Amino acid sequence: NGRQLILVDGKNSAAEEREAIDFLHDLRCDGIIIYPRFLTVDEMDVIIDKYKKPVMVVNRKLRKHQSHCIYCDHKGSSFQATRTLIERGHRDIAFITGSMDSPTATERLSGYKDALIFAGIGVKEDLIVAGKWSPASGAAAVDTLLARGVTFSALIASNDDMAIGAMKQLSHAAVAVPAKVSVIGFDNIPTAPFLIPALSSVKDPVSDMVSEVINQIISMLDGGYLSQQNQFTSDVILRESVIDGPYYPTALSDRDPALK
Incomplete structure (x- = not known):
């Protein structure tokens, strides 16, 4: 269409993104x-109000400019990942957050908590550890959990990098x-199926989202119609890193009839 693409890195803070x-x-x-x-x-x-030009936002559900965004339901996908582990017989589920200045991290933590509450299990704050998206922070989070002496049969990391670090540190601790x-991660990175064990992960439809956001911005430039249905759903991809937990099949409890 005769247009050029310019890429700029927002780096590691809100200020740098601005x-x-x-x-x-x-x-x-x-x-x-x-x-x-x-x-x-x-x-x-x-920002959209300020610039008065075609803007599309990926990875955020906007309140005011709802037609200007393409996003995944991060809270819902985390809920589903946690619920999947509960259905497989896990109740003591640890969680490694991303950097808590990231809305994605807060949404994924919220989905985890909601799934536990919905299943009648309740949230144990000692099973939640802050991470920073890196493999090293995933390993450090496992060290923290082990030092606390808490019991957990499953662990969710807010991205695959932290899940990889967590698995390495768990192995190091025998x-x-x-x-x-x-163990379950998020993002379904290309190496996830090739790890030992293969890493279970939540897969966001990134390619579909990119295609849609490009179509939307071109439509805006050409004065076309913008869709109001911009939410994409994620899939939980189960691999070797997840097996049935200690409460299977009694995980299908009367406290959560929806699990029966």
Whole structure:
């Protein structure tokens, strides 16, 4: 269509993401696609109001400009990952968060908590450890859990990198995966099926989202119609890192009739 693509890295903070967006605006780009990691929903709505030009946002559900976003239901996908482990007989489920200045991290933590409450299990704060998206932080989180002396038969990490670090550290501590602890990550990175054991993961439909956001921004530039249905759903991909837990099949309890 005769248009050029300019890529700018938002780096590692909300301030740097704003600087990158301002840079693209100063270049007088026809349209801007934003994939924020740190900027909040409210900040994105302000940016769209400010620039008065075609803007599409990936990875955020906007409140005001709902037709200007493409997003995954991170809370719902985390709920489903946790629920999958519960259905497989796990009740003591540890959780490694991402950096808590990231809306994605807070949504995934919220989905985990909601699934436990929905199943009548309740949330144990000692099973929740803060991570920073890196393999090293996943390993450190496992060290923290083991130092606390808490019991857990499954672990969810908010991305695959932390799940990999967690699995390595569990192995180092002679805690076998999945025999002693089942593990699920997020993002379904290309190496996940090739790990030993193969890593279970939540798969976001990234390719479909990218195609849709490009179609939407071109439609905006051409004065076309914007869809209001921009939510994409994720899939839980189970591999060797997850097996039945100690409460299977009694996990299908009367406290959660929906699990029967």
